[in-house]
Amino acid sequence: MRTVIWLREDLRLHDNPALHHAALSGDVIPVYIYPQGLGAASYWWLHHSLSRLANDLSEQGVELILKTGDPAEVLADVCRAVGADRLAWNRVYSPAGIDLGRQVKERFSQLDIALQSFNGQLLTEPTQIFTKQGTPFKVFTPFWRHCLTTLEPTELLGRPDFKPSNITVESESLDDWGLLPTKPDWSVGISERWQPGEAGAQTRWESFLSGRIRRYKDGRDIPKDENTSMLSPHLAFGEISPKQIWFETHEAIAAREVDSDNGNKFLSEIGWREFSRYLLVHFPHVISASFNSRFEEFPWQTDASLLHAWQHGQTGYPIVDAGMRELWHTGYMHNRVRMVVASFLTKHCLIDWRIGMDWFWDTLVDADIANNTASWQWASGCGADAAPYFRIFNPILQGEKFDKEGEYIKRWVPELSKLGKRFINKPWEADPMTLKLAGITLGETYPWPVVDHKEARQRALDAYQVIRKPAQ
């Protein structure tokens, strides 16, 4: 049996069902097709991830084939060229991913080639999960409770044992794809923080499971520490399987190496990942429309200078600026701070959540269509099971609560590094002498707040009244 594998968001060898099953039954020809529409940071990640995967495969005598073009046609051509008996892939559960799968099935209905698809991306199968009434879940807690009753740790699939083969197909060159930035090369900070690829994913996972997971429940909200798993880009590119995470966390809990409070809290975040994909499968329109349709009438405002200040970490609110600069330099932002900056953009600045989402899409190395859409809608109050719109994060109190000493802020906003903790979240309240001693001149070395918190809060609540009124 000769199988062409269509690699997509599953750039790994371990626990990769499509690769594993194909390797058991004969020759394997893995193909990756240039994906349109990724953000710049994701293309950077993709380059390195593909390069490492190609190395891992080549050590086992298998070549990764790179192609550009319409996936259905490219796959049909490759299958014909190698005389494939079968095309297999791991499913992608985004609307575009589902649509591509459909197009490939249609194209192959005219060919005498078997098709096989697997779930390598999720713990659950979204089309199998419904409430007792037979409708899709819209709230996370009952969804996850339901999943927990059905989920069982299954044995993981090891690395495939490829059979040597001499099949050759012409591949494009990864370098010719031009995925890396050159002029300017903005990727230095990103390269310092991350090691894309399966080996990097496994290293992160092992270090988290043998250490930081034990303080996850409380530690996950403290941005100055790396208490979370930092697996998000690896999960987004499928460099580690959620089943491995699920299985090995349960093993660690059973062996009492990890207490169930911390272990289960961590797994519930993996549950949010499941839920955001589940929502897109059942409500694909929310990829660009508010889940709560009343928000389609929300009086969003256009303000280029506010948006620019937010994007570049120049809002005058230190926790917001620290987060936006962490994102710019490293392609990542701590989850607590993501919530604060998203709330700030949509509520303090009244800028449409889709504009913030697009910025994240371009700059995050973990940009993930489902998590990004669901999280932006959650933070702006228009999503399924969202934070209520009227609950508006106070960026000063958020900073004082989760970055008490201002260490996170000082790391990313060095011009405030000499300011004491009393004023670190509100430099504009410091007396002139304190500012002078800290080397700060507001409006010159660090901005005045771009909006006044109290006024902005009231403005947001007033705007909300517009859509709160029931239709006449």
Ligand SMILES: Cc1cc2nc3c(=O)[nH]c(=O)nc-3n(C[C@H](O)[C@H](O)[C@H](O)COP(=O)(O)OP(=O)(O)OC[C@H]3O[C@@H](n4cnc5c(N)ncnc54)[C@H](O)[C@@H]3O)c2cc1C
């Ligand atoms: C406005 C906003 C935008 C976001 N955009 C993205 C995005 O594009 N890609 C992305 O992966 N996450 C996104 N998140 C969710 C979350 O911030 C990141 O997944 C998390 O910070 C990644 O760090 P970690 O891997 O250390 O997380 P951990 O806390 O270790 O969590 C483990 C994994 O669970 C998943 N996860 C965690 N939190 C969430 C969540 N709230 N929703 C869905 N899945 C979650 C991720 O896959 C994560 O890697 C966003 C959150 C907000 C508030």
